[in-house]
Amino acid sequence: MTDVSRRRMLFGGAALGAGALLAACTSNDTKDSAPQTNTKENAASEAPGKAVTIGFSAPAADHGWIGAITANAKAQAAKFSDVTLKVVDAGKDAPAQIAALETLIAGKPDAIVLLPQDGAQLTAVGKKAMDAGIIVINLDREFSDSAASFSLIKGDNYGMGVAAGHYVGEKLKGKTDAVIGEIPGIDELQLTKDRSKGFADTLKTYGLSVKHRVAAGFTVQTGQSAAANLLQAAPKLDAVWNHDDDQGVGVLAAIQQAGRKEFFMVGGAGSRDAMDHIKNGDTVLTATVTYPPSMASSAIILARLAAQGKGMGDLVELQVPKLIVLQSETITKDNVDKYLPLGFKS
Incomplete structure (x- = not known):
């Protein structure tokens, strides 16, 4: 594997289909760069599969990184003709997000990608969804019980x-x-x-x-x-x-x-x-x-694969991994030009 390919795998956190690789950070400022998704230019595209509904919830975009998280998730879901994304408002605190998720769970989506207001406080609702047969991909802020999610993807x-x-x-x-x-x-x-x-x-x-x-x-x-x-x-x-x-x-x-x-x-x-x-x-x-917000794109990919009963094309295992932790790299004046197109707007 080349250095460039390895870097993409480490940042993106997941492989898609036959030899697919995800690229690194992204921006929620469309003037600088579009949200990072698996396009034909940087990843092998999978054929459409079973239609799935994926719920998504993340705290309000009160700063750039969270804004990029939500932008990435929406852009990635839009790439799949077999995915319907239902975004629910996370509200101002954990109880408000729990209430929104309760309504989402009642609608019985195939999967939920969830960046909690607080991982510990949202653990019970994650378990409730899993017990109802809904695949939960825990994004970034970790639940206090691993049984509350199917997979966890987070930064290091x-x-x-x-x-x-x-x-x-x-x-x-x-x-x-x-x-x-x-x-x-x-x-x-x-x-x-x-x-x-x-x-x-x-x-x-x-x-x-x-x-x-x-x-x-x-x-x-x-x-x-x-x-x-x-x-x-x-x-x-x-x-x-x-x-x-x-x-x-x-x-x-x-x-x-x-x-x-x-x-x-x-x-x-x-x-x-x-x-x-x-x-x-x-x-x-x-x-x-x-700390790349592209993890939201990867979380949507994981949710789709798991809901369709698929694993990652580059792995022998039949299911997606339980845990994916992204690398943290150091940007200095010596290498900043490589990363400039990937930065999100504050």
Whole structure:
């Protein structure tokens, strides 16, 4: 397998049909790039099979990554003449999403692709759907019981922290007194805990640790507020890892407003905005670690295959895998040109 093909498999997370490969990140900004789907140009197309109905639910697109998730799912489903996609509003919180899913389950779709508001709180409704014979593909935010889904596809949250930790560690190698800051997303989510643990574990191998940590909430506003608090608490910094490029818009605004430039920053997810800053060298942001929203396209493919009783064409097994974890790659000025077409708009 070529390096390019391998990269596509790792990012896309699934193979489709005979030798099909999925490409990497995508954008929800149609001016820059279309949502990533399995087209004839980048994947072998399967012949239409049994008609299936797939339900889909994800939190409202209050930032670019979630917007790209929903755009990818819709675009991928539209590629299949045998798929009917039913999108249900996730509401403002977990109880609202549960209520919407209860109605969806009553309609008995063949499968549901679900990115929960909160994996633990949505576990029971996932199990209810599975018990009703509906295939559930758990997307990104993990249920607390694996029996609540047929398959789970997610980014490597711990691996994001590892990638960020190695980048920071290499840049600060030998500087054991370095002051490192961290701006995570929503602290209550397991994915945030995994990212922070990967970062801390990796920094430890370099004799480094996080000295200042202020959580945000995956939005521009919370990113700006968290960064302002962090900068006030730390009069000097050597490096900062911001977990999310969407909240990073606010983080960078706070840094610019404070006139701080003595440190470098690593982002998270791989937005087009972050890549532009990395390429132009016009902010403290020098790298970002990926968390591809193309996983939503892959989740639709998995749901269709499972609902039609098929497995992946490149695998011997008769069913799709129970777990797919995507790789996290590091984007710097040296390789940013390769990734620019793949970034989502914040």
